[in-house]
Amino acid sequence: MSEPVIEIEGLKKRFGSQDVLNNLSLKLHEGENLVVLGKSGSGKSVLIKCIVRLLIYSEGNITVFGKEVSSLKKNDLAEMRMKIGFLFQSGALYDSMSVKENLEFPLTRIRKELSAKQRQEKINEVLEHVGLADALNKMPSQLSGGMRKRISLARTVVVDPKIMLYDEPTTGLDPVTSDEISALINDVQKNYKTSSIIITHYIECAKATADRMVMLQNGETYKEGSLEEFEISTDPLIKSFFKTNT
């Protein structure tokens, strides 16, 4: 198995007196798609926000490319974040900017070496990749939910990240668009050679994208294994989860 790009050990995150993550440990290996499953409120989104230090964890260690996240200085943190693409649940497109400006925003900050022409080429390339080359001058308010997700994905991959973190990528989308987004996640893995953590509670998305799966329950790892292992599991919680969320 390849080297882990993210290693999490004994992670704890408390909000007040509530333990959201409780002694969680997992590894993301280079080039793999790791799906993190779990009920709402099981701490899935908190986990990936801790990885990019949008949330500060209470105890434990998170190592990204061999560097401990909590001890990174401001510049090192920015450098680490440049290697990570984060697809937010809501898409998080900047409402006041057009699609082109949304895609240019991370490029001008992370890929400063690119000329205006190279930036434009890169933007065209990713927009074509997500099948929305004609949306360049549209505003986010003019896009449908599925289109917004695609543009968000384009904005995330435009800077060539090494790791992708997907927070509920198919939430709120119809089954057809969900399948398209799942296919795009696989394309991103193949074309950009990314390692990804995909947070979801939709089994179809998990089935379509997972190389390996982890199920969270009450903030800790409940089960870890391949899709086949989950599917044949006789554990009542896993069976119920697969049945309910299919």
Add this chain to the structure above:
Amino acid sequence: MTTLTPAINLKELVKEETIKVSEKTIDTTEKVGSWLSEIANFFLFFTSIVRETFSRDFEFKEFLKQCYQVGNKSLPLISITGTIMGLVLTIQSRPILVNFGAVTMLPGMVAVSLIREMGPVITALICAGKIGSGMGAELGSMKVTEQIESMEVSATNPIKFLVVTRVWASTIMIPLLILFADALGIFGSWIGANIKGDVSFVLFFSQAFSHVDFMDFLPAVIKSFFFGAVIGIVGCYKGYTAGRGTESVGKAANSAVVLASLLVIIVDMIAVQITDMLN
């Protein structure tokens, strides 16, 4: 039995009262605690604005965009209110001055009151409503829809990009809007003077400015910068620290207007005291 009952009741009464007092004390302590933590958060927010203002790579393009948003888009509202302010002040004051045979003092009186006090304060209050609430709502909705977090993971400092640019835009543009409102207020006053009289534009303006000296302008302009800063900082603070739900966007906008308006009045009071001492 009859003698014991009142004693038990008294004991229970004391117990109940003690619980009530304890609950009130805890409640008050919590309120004071949250109030103090709000002040501490505001202070930390303010220091981060100062720190990011003087750090490298000022977001100049975004700053110009915000100047346009704050200045140009507020012009119609400020023009209308500025003109009406002068017009109404003239119409209200004229009969009194006529009674005292001092109608020739009207342009000077209007100009001094507009430049010193009414123009800056009323324009700042309008800006607190329009610009402060706009900033609160915009940043609040950005927070709710994870746009601010998205900026952070794009290796962009949201305080520098969103807050510093807005605070400086309002600090610079609001004084300009106030001067513009003052000028239109005097113009409105000329219109008001011509409703029941006949005075030329040139004569009215020369009479108005003959009563205004540099020390009428300077304190008003200086305090205008503080009004602009207060409106920008409060609007951004309320938006940036908004809660998670959509309801919090409305609350952020509302509390931005209330707090900014209150602080404008307080800053004005302090400015007047300082000016008075210096005079």
